[in-house]
């Protein structure tokens with residue numbers, strides 16, 4: 254494959270260029286899943302709302318099922334028109350595109366309550382289309398530790414800070430076990446969600462603990478609670494950090510999960526030490542990869558994954574141009590795939606000052622080069638991203654599933 258197919262290219266265009274505000278986009282939030290990031294109007298941008306920022310939808314789907322995350326951008330040529338009754342279209346007058354779209358809907362259960370009156374929307378369950386993410390202990394201990402004045406949190410991470418989101422889930426720093434009430438609310442919420450929309454993958458995630466054995470024990474507790482109510486056997490992925498071998502064996506023996514995904518985040522030990530100081534200190538680069546290899550020996554090739562933060566290499570402190578950064582990632586993909594480990598490259602989306610055209614242009618060149626080369630590496634190694642892990646319907650910041658699907662269609 255030398256270039257992206259038309260469907261994947263459209264996804265990349267909209268991911269990078271974003272969508273300009275329109276009343277149709279703003280009104281859609283009444284029925285669509287809301288975005289975590291509000292739309293922020295530029296000072297000189299036409300603003301019919303009179304507010305500096307407004308809520309917008311999170312995800313759009315094109316007619317072939319491709320999922321794209323919505324990024325607000327007042328300078329974009331992409332605009333949404335239409336309404337819920339007549340349907341929506343994504344138009345780009347400059348490029349001459351006019352595409353039918355749907356917004357990922359807000360599910361009913363998110364407005365519901367558990368039997369003890371707790372809002373299901375806060376029970377630690379979220380959706381990316383047909384992927385359910387369960388995160389009942391999001392607070393990450395790496396945020397609480399410093400060495401030589403340096404925080405142990407991963408440099409790109411803004412979501413693991415123990416704060417009010419962890420308080421309502423009953424998470425207390427230093428307390429290993431997940432409270433029983435948190436688990437029972439999660440179980441009720443998962444049951445309601447499974448009954449409402451087709452869910453094809455369940456992904457268990459959570460903040461890290463400085464003791465990887467304790468982290469594994471917490472995930473065992475979570476996975477057992479999910480298994481109790483997962484009567485349709487929706488495939489489950491263990492999204493913890495790397496874990497000791499005997500705990501992996503335990504997950505396998507109890508048939509608690511179908512896949513594992515321990516996020517190495519970046520390739521090369523020096524970069525790992527800089528970008529993920531907590532993972533490096535409390536687990537270590539070699540142990541992380543060894544744990545992934547143990548997982549391959551237990552679950553098999555095609556069932557072991559590692560999410561990567563694609564593009565953090567372009568941060569100035571790492572002193573790489575986009576080509577060097579892409580080639581480093583490609584070398585990492587070659588190595589991991591040769592071990593039967595499948596990396597998944599999620600676009601690292603710089604927020605704030607770096608969001609200028611030159612940076613985004615380099616990031617895009619990097620991301621395209623990496624994804625085109627990586628498709629060949631998967632093929633060479635006979636590795637396929639399992640439908641039990643993720644698919645094109647839920648991959649909103651990744652391209653692998655779109656490329657493989659369109660590649661197969663074209664073959």
Ligand code: SF4
Pocket residue numbers: 393394395396405406407410411412413459460461
């Ligand atoms: S391990 Fe890293 S990415 Fe994960 S929650 Fe902690 S700081 Fe964030």
